[in-house]
Amino acid sequence: xxxxxxxxxxxxxxxxxxxxxxxxxxxxxxxxxxxxxxxxxxxxxxxxxxxxxxxxxxxxxxxxxxxxxxxxxxxxxxxxxxxxxxxxxxxxxxxxxxxxxxxxxxxxxxxxxxxxxxxxxxxxxxxxxx
Numbered sequence: 299x300x301x302x303x304x305x306x307x308x309x310x311x312x313x314x315x316x317x318x319x320x321x322x323x324x325x326x327x328x329x330x331x332x333x334x335x336x337x338x339x340x341x342x343x344x345x346x347x348x349x350x351x352x353x354x355x356x357x358x359x360x361x362x363x364x365x366x367x368x369x370x371x372x373x374x375x376x377x378x379x380x381x382x383x384x385x386x387x388x389x390x391x392x393x394x395x396x397x398x399x400x401x402x403x404x405x406x407x408x409x410x411x412x413x414x415x416x417x418x419x420x421x422x423x424x425x426x427x428x
Contacts, residue, residue, distance in 0.1 A: 299408075302368050302423040304336010308416060313348070324350040328358075338423065340366010344379070356383040358390070371427065373401025381414070388414040392423060403427065 311330035318324050325348070332342035346360040360379040366372070376398035381390025392410040399406040408425030 299424050299426055300369060302337035302410075302425065303421065304334065304338055305418050305420050306332045306334040306338075306342060307418060309333050321352060323352070324348075326350070332362075332419075334364060334366060336421075338364060338366060338368050338421070340364055346379075354385040357381075358383060358388065361395075362392075368403060368406070368423070368425070368427075371402035373399055373403030373406075375399045375403050375406055377410075379412075381412070387416070388412075390414075392421070394425065 309331045313326050313328040315324055315326040328346040328348055330344050334340050334342060342362055342364045344360050344362040346358045348356050348358050350356045358381040362377045362379050363374060365374040376395040377392045378395055379390055379392055381388045390412050392412060394406055394408050396407065405428040406425055408423055410421060410423035412419055412421045
């Protein structure tokens with residue numbers, strides 16, 4: 299099974315809270331763009347739903363679209379992301395959404411991990427591609 303590793307930079311980000319009450323978890327929608335380097339080269343967009351708990355940590359659930367190349371194979375893919383934020387950095391997992399690949403990545407499947415120490419994020423993606 300091939301493995302893609304590298305980093306991506308967060309090139310823009312924003313957040314829109316939709317529930318904020320003192321002493322309760324804050325809920326927000328966040329969005330951003332990214333620039334990938336390493337074995338994945340290209341651009342990404344992400345939409346997150348975030349739950350910030352009063353102790354300063356958060357749980358993030360997102361969908362991320364990457365458009366570019368993975369080991370030189372061109373196309374796009376959608377990844378489901380799940381992360382925990384400890385107040386300083388985030389650690390999470392990736393799962394490629396079945397059937398979301400396009401171009402040379404049409405048959406891609408796989409899972410991975412990422413570590414976000416803003417603004418640079420390191421990733422690892424283990425994938426299968428017919």
